Amino acid sequence: MTVQDVAADVDAFAQTWREWHSGHEDRLADPHGFLAVTSLHWLHEEPQRFPDAPGAWSTGPDGVRVVLAEGEELIVDGAAVHGEYSFGVIGERASLFPVSGDAVIEVAKRGGHDIVRPRHPENPLRLAYNGTPAYEPDSRWAVTGRYVAFDHPRPTTVGAAVEGLQHVYDAPGRVEFDLAGHSLSLTVFEGHAPGSLLALFTDATSGVSTYAANRSLQIDPPAADGTVWLDFNRAVNLPCAYTDLATCPLPPAENRLQVAVETGEKIPHERR
Incomplete structure (x- = not known):
């Protein structure tokens, strides 16, 4: 193999990596990616309201539940939800992503605990991300x-x-x-x-x-x-x-x- 061949292989390897890494960074900085997360809320049996998500959220033996006040709405699987809605029991490391306006409200289970983790595209961490x-x-x-x-x-x-x-x-x-x-x-x-x-x-x-x-x-x-x-x-x-x-x-x-x-x-x- 000539010096030119070696150099070409090095350049090709580097270019393939750069294309892969660019795609990886695009996914990280997605409008609803992890840089868009604005808070992390641990759910309890007592309903709680959060400033960055609609509804009062709670969890129990039957899973995660939200009660939406008048004028509040979530989009779940493409359908509008009002009033009381049950997400059921969520599996460990699973996540659901109901939509609220331009945000998504991640509903998940981590380490045996049900959580709500809103993701807002305008989060400063995401907007300031520069690679x-x-x-x-x-x-x-x-x-x-x-x-x-x-x-x-x-x-x-x-x-x-x-x-x-x-x-x-x-x-x-x-x-x-x-x-x-x-x-x-x-x-x-x-x-x-x-x-x-x-x-x-x-x-x-x-x-x-x-x-x-x-x-x-x-x-x-x-x-x-x-x-x-x-x-x-x-x-x-x-x-x-x-x-x-x-x-x-x-x-x-x-x-x-x-x-x-x-x-x-x-x-x-x-x-x-």
Whole structure:
């Protein structure tokens, strides 16, 4: 391979990363994305009203309920709702997004608690967002690994960005790989896409150049022989890196890597 070929490969790798990261940032800054969250409310049996959402909200054995006053309205699944409405029991880590004017009112369950988390496009955090700093992409940080499935998914309890809150995930296995001269492994959870995996981790850069609490890495579904591709250039911040209104999970203890993973997203401007 010529010097020109190597340079072309480097340029192509960097361009592919920039296109991917641009799409990632667009999703973060969406009018109803996480930067639009204006508050985090924990629901109780006693109805509560909030300044950034219509209705009086409560929860109980039958799930989340809202009572809308005269003149108040929510749009749920395209239909206007007035008066009393029950969202039912919401599953752990599930979210519903009824609409109120130009806002959406996230109704969710996190760590066993029902919450309401309004998202308003005019939130100053979203309007002021100017991108997340990141290391320059480098193919040295993209490596092949091996997925090792556990005999049975392991319930794994991890902490959260909110003090006192815990999350429980079923870990289907771990990924083993070599990186920067070290043999490493990460416990993984189910990813967003079917068959994909998610790794939460910290490393020696955490709290120095990258966000202290966590970063995440999406991993495509393993091949038939367990081979996986880990591109740490695509290690990204979770919402808690930008706002205290997030309930993000922390990595399991075994995912605290001692090596410095000097790639991926850095500490956001909002935290500096």
